[in-house]
Amino acid sequence: MDRTQLILTFLLGIFAVLMLVPIIYIINHALKPYSELFIFPPNIFVRQPTLSNFTELFVMTRDAVIPVSRYLFNSIVVGVIGTGSVTIVSALCAYPLSKHKFPGHKLLFSIIVVSLMFVQEAINIPRYVVVANLGIMNTYWAHILPHIASTVGVFLMKQFMDQVPNELIEAGKIDGAREFTIFARIIIPITLPACATVAILSFQSIWGDVSTSTLFMQDDAMKTFPFFLSTLTQNLANSVARQTAAAAAALIMFLPTLIMFLFFQRKVIATMSHSGIK
Numbered sequence: 001m002d003r004t005q006l007i008l009t010f011l012l013g014i015f016a017v018l019m020l021v022p023i024i025y026i027i028n029h030a031l032k033p034y035s036e037l038f039i040f041p042p043n044i045f046v047r048q049p050t051l052s053n054f055t056e057l058f059v060m061t062r063d064a065v066i067p068v069s070r071y072l073f074n075s076i077v078v079g080v081i082g083t084g085s086v087t088i089v090s091a092l093c094a095y096p097l098s099k100h101k102f103p104g105h106k107l108l109f110s111i112i113v114v115s116l117m118f119v120q121e122a123i124n125i126p127r128y129v130v131v132a133n134l135g136i137m138n139t140y141w142a143h144i145l146p147h148i149a150s151t152v153g154v155f156l157m158k159q160f161m162d163q164v165p166n167e168l169i170e171a172g173k174i175d176g177a178r179e180f181t182i183f184a185r186i187i188i189p190i191t192l193p194a195c196a197t198v199a200i201l202s203f204q205s206i207w208g209d210v211s212t213s214t215l216f217m218q219d220d221a222m223k224t225f226p227f228f229l230s231t232l233t234q235n236l237a238n239s240v241a242r243q244t245a246a247a248a249a250a251l252i253m254f255l256p257t258l259i260m261f262l263f264f265q266r267k268v269i270a271t272m273s274h275s276g277i278k
Contacts, residue, residue, distance in 0.1 A: 023258065030054075030251035037243055053248035060245060066220045068228060072252070075225040078143040079207045079256070085144060086202035087195050090153030095183055097154070098161035099169060109158065115151045124215065131216050142216035143224065147206050153198040160194035161187065196264040204257050229253060 001009070024044060029037075031049040061068045096102065097109050127146050136142045164187060172182045188195070213227035229249045232242055 026251055026254055030247045032244070032247065034244060037247070053244040056242075057245040057248045057252075060242070066223075068225075070221060071223060071225040071228040074140075074143075074222065075207060078140060078224060079203055081140070082144045082147050082206040083199050083203040085148050086150045086153055086206075087199050089148050090150055090157045090198050091188065091191070091195065092183075093154045094157035094161055095187060098158045099164075099166065099187075112151050112154055116155070120211065124211065128215055137216055138219045138222050140222075143206075143209075143212045143222075146212060147202065147209070150198070150202055152201060156198055156201075157191065157194050160191050164190050193266075200257075200260055200264055203260055207256060208253065225249075226253065 021044070028044060028046040028049075030053060031046045031051070033048060033050050033052070036043065036047060058068055097105055131137060131142050131146065134141075134145075136145065168186055168190075169182055172186055177185070208226050209224070210226045210230055213223040217223050217227075229246070232246045232249060
């Protein structure tokens with residue numbers, strides 16, 4: 001390595017350490033006892049780590065009608081099924097847009113790209129009307145269906161599929177493969193990096209979403225863990241109570257997304273390079 005490469009490596013190492021600070025802080029914050037949560041100046045590293053915060057989180061709702069484990073179970077079910085559904089639907093939508101030049105495919109893709117401009121607050125009312133008319137209020141489908149039409153997922157999958165040579169599809173047709181066989185055995189194995197990226201992005205969105213519990217769920221037993229976290233410290237007489245439980249809950253919310261990203265990080269980089277996103 002020459003001098004320039006050494007300097008760049010050193011600078012990138014510093015940036016990497018700075019990016020790790022929030023992760024280190026949230027892990028240490030979840031292990032702090034009450035005596036360390038409110039000291040000034042605050043410490044990043046915990047001095048007397050304890051697991052009592054997690055015990056408090058699960059014990060505090062032991063005698064309640066809805067325990068915290070129910071909220072966590074709902075989030076896991078919605079996150080797993082929703083992530084798989086978004087990935088499959090995005091791939092099925094992107095394949096004809098990329099490889100079948102049907103009339104109006106450019107206009108349809110342009111509409112999908114334009115829909116990226118709309119914020120969630122602008123579509124909450126239409127979403128509520130659709131979910132109410134479908135009759136799926138207070139069900140898991142009300143958590144999942146609003147996320148299935150992922151414009152980001154379709155965009156990434158379509159851009160990645162554009163890199164797949166059309167000769168592979170033609171060779172499959174010559175060998176007698178049907179359309180679904182070509183999609184399942186040729187397109188999907190090649191676009192696995194894009195599928196992993198869409199899965200990570202959709203899981204992050206679904207796992208941390210509070211809007212579906214707020215808008216579509218009247219029964220507390222059907223609400224998710226992020227909603228429970230948002231109400232954990234509300235309507236209390238002081239701002240100190242339940243802070244250790246909230247710190248533990250925040251770590252539980254953060255870890256699945258971190259683990260999933262670390263597992264698929266190489267595929268994410270491959271997707272971004274093929275999609276033209278820097």
